Amino acid sequence: MAKYLVIVESPAKVKTIKKFLGKNYEVAASNGHVRDMPKSQLGFDVENDYEPKYITIRGKGEILAKLRKEVKKADKVYLATDPDREGEAISWHLSQALKLDKDKMYRISFNEITQNAVKASLKQPRDIDMDLVNAQQARRMLDRMVGYRISPLLWAKVKRGLSAGRVQSVALRIICDREEEINAFIPEEYWTLTAYLAVPGEKKLLEAKFYGDKDGKQSISSKQELDAVFKELEGASYEVLDVKKSERAKKAPLPFITSTLQQEAAKTLNFSTQKTMRLAQQLYEGVDIKGQGTVGLITYLRTDSVRISEEADAAVRSYIREQYGAKYVSEAENVQKGGNKIQDAHEAIRPSDVTRTPVLVKESLSRDQFRLYQLIWNRFVASRMSPALYETTSIKIGAGDYRFGVAASKVVFEGFMSVYTSDEDEKGENNVLLKSLDVNTKLKLKNLEEKQHFTQPPAHYTEASLVKTLEELGIGRPSTYAPTITTILARRYVVKENKNLYVTELGEVVNSIMKEAFPTIVDERFTANMESLLDKVEEGTVNWKTIVSNFYPDLEKAVQAAEKDLDKVKIEDEVTDVVCDLCGRNMVIKYGPHGRFLACPGFPECKNTKPYLEKIGVPCPKCGKELVLKKTKKGRKYYGCEDNPACDFMSWQKPSREKCPNCGGYMLEKGNKLVCADGACGYVEEKKK
Numbered sequence: 001m002a003k004y005l006v007i008v009e010s011p012a013k014v015k016t017i018k019k020f021l022g023k024n025y026e027v028a029a030s031n032g033h034v035r036d037m038p039k040s041q042l043g044f045d046v047e048n049d050y051e052p053k054y055i056t057i058r059g060k061g062e063i064l065a066k067l068r069k070e071v072k073k074a075d076k077v078y079l080a081t082d083p084d085r086e087g088e089a090i091s092w093h094l095s096q097a098l099k100l101d102k103d104k105m106y107r108i109s110f111n112e113i114t115q116n117a118v119k120a121s122l123k124q125p126r127d128i129d130m131d132l133v134n135a136q137q138a139r140r141m142l143d144r145m146v147g148y149r150i151s152p153l154l155w156a157k158v159k160r161g162l163s164a165g166r167v168q169s170v171a172l173r174i175i176c177d178r179e180e181e182i183n184a185f186i187p188e189e190y191w192t193l194t195a196y197l198a199v200p201g202e203k204k205l206l207e208a209k210f211y212g213d214k215d216g217k218q219s220i221s222s223k224q225e226l227d228a229v230f231k232e233l234e235g236a237s238y239e240v241l242d243v244k245k246s247e248r249a250k251k252a253p254l255p256f257i258t259s260t261l262q263q264e265a266a267k268t269l270n271f272s273t274q275k276t277m278r279l280a281q282q283l284y285e286g287v288d289i290k291g292q293g294t295v296g297l298i299t300y301l302r303t304d305s306v307r308i309s310e311e312a313d314a315a316v317r318s319y320i321r322e323q324y325g326a327k328y329v330s331e332a333e334n335v336q337k338g339g340n341k342i343q344d345a346h347e348a349i350r351p352s353d354v355t356r357t358p359v360l361v362k363e364s365l366s367r368d369q370f371r372l373y374q375l376i377w378n379r380f381v382a383s384r385m386s387p388a389l390y391e392t393t394s395i396k397i398g399a400g401d402y403r404f405g406v407a408a409s410k411v412v413f414e415g416f417m418s419v420y421t422s423d424e425d426e427k428g429e430n431n432v433l434l435k436s437l438d439v440n441t442k443l444k445l446k447n448l449e450e451k452q453h454f455t456q457p458p459a460h461y462t463e464a465s466l467v468k469t470l471e472e473l474g475i476g477r478p479s480t481y482a483p484t485i486t487t488i489l490a491r492r493y494v495v496k497e498n499k500n501l502y503v504t505e506l507g508e509v510v511n512s513i514m515k516e517a518f519p520t521i522v523d524e525r526f527t528a529n530m531e532s533l534l535d536k537v538e539e540g541t542v543n544w545k546t547i548v549s550n551f552y553p554d555l556e557k558a559v560q561a562a563e564k565d566l567d568k569v570k571i572e573d574e575v576t577d578v579v580c581d582l583c584g585r586n587m588v589i590k591y592g593p594h595g596r597f598l599a600c601p602g603f604p605e606c607k608n609t610k611p612y613l614e615k616i617g618v619p620c621p622k623c624g625k626e627l628v629l630k631k632t633k634k635g636r637k638y639y640g641c642e643d644n645p646a647c648d649f650m651s652w653q654k655p656s657r658e659k660c661p662n663c664g665g666y667m668l669e670k671g672n673k674l675v676c677a678d679g680a681c682g683y684v685e686e687k688k689k
Contacts, residue, residue, distance in 0.1 A: 005073070005074035006078045007067065007081070008080050009030055011031065017080070017118055021118070030060075030063060030067065033060075034093055034094060035056055037053060041053075042149075043148075044548075046552065054093070054096070067094075071100065074104070077105050077106070078122065083110065084302055084346075085139070088133050092128050092130070095128060107125065108122060108124070131539065135538040142530065142548065145551065145555055146555070147166075150164035151163045153562055154510060157513065157567070162491060163487070163491060166521065166527065167527065168484050169518075169522050170521075170524060170527045171466065172510065172522075174461070174466065174470075176507065176511040179503045182458060188455045190221055190453050191221075191453065192220070192450070193220065194208065195448055196208075208406045210402070213403060214401050232401065233402060237400075238399045238444070239397065240395060240396075240397055241396045245393050248409070250390065252330060253383060253416070253420065255308060256348060258302050259481060262481060267464055269368075271368070272485075273482040273485050274483075274485070275368070279372045280372060282369060284298050284300060289361055295352075297361065298351055299348075302477075303347065303348060304477070307347050308383075312347070315353075315354050320381065330385055348380075357377065358373055379420055382420035385415055386415040388415040389411070390411055391410050392407070393409070460501060461500070461501045462499045463485055463501070466501065470484075474531055475524060477531065492507075513566065521558075533547050573589060578610065582600065583602050583605075587608075587610065588600075598610040598611070613629070613642060614628060615642070621649060621655065622648075623649070625641055625647065626641075627642070639651045639653075653668040655668055660681060660683050661683065665681065672687050674687050
């Protein structure tokens with residue numbers, strides 16, 4: 001009996017795929033890449049047409065040895081790595097490392113780990129796509145050139161442990177540019193004016209906003225301008241001049257691609273990009289579902305295409321028709337407009353089986369897996385549903401020469417919003433209008449309410465808004481967003497507080513060096529253009545070595561100039577009020593491999609160090625001293641008193657400054673609620689915003 005070997009990337013897929021195939025198939029995992037360029041050197045020969053040098057990755061020898069044994073037993077070897085550039089490159093490296101015979105080696109790929117998809121791929125084997133492999137090789141070498149040539153320069157000019165990257169350095173620049181915008185922002189004053197008007201025969205007052213005068217829209221920029229408007233409105237009569245009714249349709253959203261999934265999961269579930277990708281990977285590779293075994297719940301998670309297969313499209317429309325009715329099924333196909341080049345290799349992110357609803361699988365998933373699956377399922381179903389319909393009414397009210405306006409809308413048909421709404425969707429009714437309003441209706445002024453406002457600076461980037469910007473600028477690809485953000489946070493170039501990303505002093509120094517010495521590397525258009533060139537390599541229209549050979553000499557020249565011209569930068573340590581026990585100096589915060597710690601600035605004469613304890617601004621409920629954030633030996637966070645061991649207070653939950661109004665004890669923060677720490681008391685209240 002013939003024996004077939006299927007090699008996948010992840011061990012998590014082995015069990016899932018093994019279940020779909022008969023006893024003649026053996027399934028094994030490579031655990032990702034098996035070969036790479038050596039860590040100790042650049043990894044390619046500049047003199048020999050930039051030929052890359054590959055070696056077995058440390059720790060992968062044993063895996064390759066096991067795979068070689070399996071290959072010897074097999075009549076056919078199917079390379080079933082992920083359906084993208086990275087996956088194609090892993091297949092190629094496996095073929096080289098295992099010295100696979102071309103006559104018995106086949107490349108297969110599937111967009112979802114389901115029985116139908118896996119079996120269909122076995123019927124359509126192909127050769128390894130070298131254009132895809134070369135696009136990945138070119139990206140890897142470009143990234144390596146930047147990292148290996150610029151990082152040592154940063155070590156020499158700033159400090160060891162820093163790094164530069166082709167995409168990460170642009171992301172850092174984008175955040176720094178926003179920070180500069182915010183710092184340079186000058187707020188401008190403006191006022192709003194609201195008229196509360198009585199309508200004949202109605203109890204509820206009508207709320208009308210100041211619009212302008214009879215000649216058009218007018219803004220109120222100062223108290224003097226507001227006073228002038230007030231003066232002219234004295235004794236004015238209010239009358240309805242115009243009533244316009246119309247219907248507005250709000251289109252259903254497109255199904256998720258990698259970037260939109262990361263953005264929406266950050267906004268609605270408060271997930272980091274890294275967490276979203278980790279959970280999506282688990283849902284794609286397979287989860288044990290009660291009564292069904294291991295099942296791949298979603299399609300491939302790294303994609304920038306909104307395309308859906310004909311089978312999936314027909315299945316979801318049939319589901320909507322059965323569950324909601326024919327009028328909820330969208331007539332037109334939901335397509336993407338404009339935008340950058342789309343890699344249409346695989347579908348949008350969707351459930352592998354639309355009838356496997358979130359409720360059916362809830363018991364088999366962790367809380368976070370369920371929330372992400374529900375988000376993906378809802379968005380996919382909504383993408384094939386009818387638009388939501390609003391009835392909108394616009395009213396113009398005259399008061400002398402001035403004009404006030406009322407805008408109202410109500411949902412007359414929910415359409416896709418019966419399944420999915422985001423922050424932008426105005427679900428429900430807005431400023432519901434009174435029925436007795438017609439042109440020439442006389443209104444009586446009850447009150448004029450004025451409010452002073454100031455324009456706000458641009459918002460700090462969050463992980464979600466940074467991903468959106470990178471995508472809009474064409475920088476990076478679906479697989480790079482999460483690792484890019486993770487790297488700039490890990491390097492402490494950027495810190496995250498309450499979702500917002502803030503640049504550190506170290507980040508500012510690195511960014512200014514990159515802008516001064518390597519302006520093209522951190523230029524958004526240059527980086528986006530490089531991405532489009534890599535796409536052309538994938539299409540087979542550009543030679544990958546042409547890109548590499550054009551890039552490296554200019555980079556090398558810039559590095560040599562920077563080594564000569566750049567001065568060494570000293571980053572001042574943050575001084576604290578903690579006094580060194582040994583010599584009396586004020587200790588400073590330093591960064592080590594395990595995070596922040598306190599060190600004496602008198603090093604090397606004084607080598608005293610202490611753990612850095614971050615104060616949370618809450619007094620200890622036991623002794624009144626400061627509470628600090630601490631970690632157990634295993635890294636779990638807890639809150640304790642700074643005076644430990646004299647005071648033994650500790651709490652796993654973050655204590656609040658608020659006292660319990662019931663018993664006077666201290667309260668704990670739990671999500672958006674404050675809860676009395678004394679379980680017997682049981683007092684709970686909403687957290688004040």
